[in-house]
Amino acid sequence: MTGALPDSPLVHVLVIAAATAFIWLGSGWLEEAAETLSGYYGLPEVVQGSIVVAVGSSFPELVSVLVTALTGVFDMGVGALVGSAIFNVLVIPAAAGLGGEDELEANRAIVYKEAQFYMLAVSALVVTFALAVIYFPVSTDPIVGTLPRSLAVIPLALYGLYLFIQYQDVDDAAMDRVREGIDIRREWAKLGGGLAVIVVTVERLVASVESLGVTFGVPEFLAGVTVVAAATSLPDTLVSVRTARENRGTTSLGNVLGSNTFDLLVAIPLGVLIVGEVAVNFSTAVPMLGVLTVATVLLFVTLRTSLALNERESYALLAAYGLFVAWVVAESVGVTSVLKGV
Numbered sequence: 001m002t003g004a005l006p007d008s009p010l011v012h013v014l015v016i017a018a019a020t021a022f023i024w025l026g027s028g029w030l031e032e033a034a035e036t037l038s039g040y041y042g043l044p045e046v047v048q049g050s051i052v053v054a055v056g057s058s059f060p061e062l063v064s065v066l067v068t069a070l071t072g073v074f075d076m077g078v079g080a081l082v083g084s085a086i087f088n089v090l091v092i093p094a095a096a097g098l099g100g101e102d103e104l105e106a107n108r109a110i111v112y113k114e115a116q117f118y119m120l121a122v123s124a125l126v127v128t129f130a131l132a133v134i135y136f137p138v139s140t141d142p143i144v145g146t147l148p149r150s151l152a153v154i155p156l157a158l159y160g161l162y163l164f165i166q167y168q169d170v171d172d173a174a175m176d177r178v179r180e181g182i183d184i185r186r187e188w189a190k191l192g193g194g195l196a197v198i199v200v201t202v203e204r205l206v207a208s209v210e211s212l213g214v215t216f217g218v219p220e221f222l223a224g225v226t227v228v229a230a231a232t233s234l235p236d237t238l239v240s241v242r243t244a245r246e247n248r249g250t251t252s253l254g255n256v257l258g259s260n261t262f263d264l265l266v267a268i269p270l271g272v273l274i275v276g277e278v279a280v281n282f283s284t285a286v287p288m289l290g291v292l293t294v295a296t297v298l299l300f301v302t303l304r305t306s307l308a309l310n311e312r313e314s315y316a317l318l319a320a321y322g323l324f325v326a327w328v329v330a331e332s333v334g335v336t337s338v339l340k341g342v
Helices: 009-040 045-071 074-099 108-135 149-173 184-216 220-245 249-275 282-307 311-333
Strands: 137-140 143-148 277-281
Touching (some): 009 045, 009 184, 045 074, 045 184, 045 220, 074 184, 074 220, 074 249, 108 149, 108 277, 220 311, 249 277, 282 311
Antiparallel strands (some): 137 143
16 A cells, blocks of 8 residues: 555645544444443443543554554654653543533542552653663663563553452442343444554554655654644544543543553553564653653642532643643754753
């Protein structure tokens, strides 16, 4: 398919737009099936959002990491994940809060379990990258290390703990199962079809973004943080706004935090396990993860106040994302130089 299209910026822009639309379509199938299957198997609302729906809506990010790892542009994949995580934490709750009729409701399970475990996930990834730099150094300016399979298992093990905690919640909840009128084979087929569409379109998206980056001199990491991150975050946004309008704020917020936890603890390590080892630019990754930490703390604070996200707090989150985009643009044009080696 690569050789069938002209190699021009306009064509690549059109491919990115079309791929984004197909990602939205495939993710819609996947998430609808995931929610139906959650009800069929009797999963509680918070687990639906943080595991089933979150993993489904995170599949575009997972594929983007795997594709970039296999094609040698892993920095773009990491950038896409971190950029998507920041988008998820700041924009999606704000969109859900403004898109619903009432305030976006949270609860203590979201604030004290999901949000705090997510902060732990960010810390675990920083520690993993630091170990790569310390024990498998490549260069010191910028600071680059090699991340091997032996270190990739650290975040994966932490996600195993996360699944264990969620499993205990399922055991404790004993929810009723919704099975009337559900064709289980059709739902599994819809889920598989959504996965297939996403795999194909994300590969095209990454290839076109890479070509545009080469044409205009945009570093791989920054291209991932902006274009790829926005395109792969679209499904999360639509799901969260829809669930917020249905007065299911717990599922909406659980989707955001669970999706980000999956991205950081599973998507990046899986890319490493497939290719064997990847180079990690610590000088670039850590400042971005620092921004992600600040964004997560901001979301935590806004949710903890009255356990809801009101209109003013939603606009504050959007303003914070605007500042992040302005910083990324400043980095790309050389006004600031916090990110080294991009």
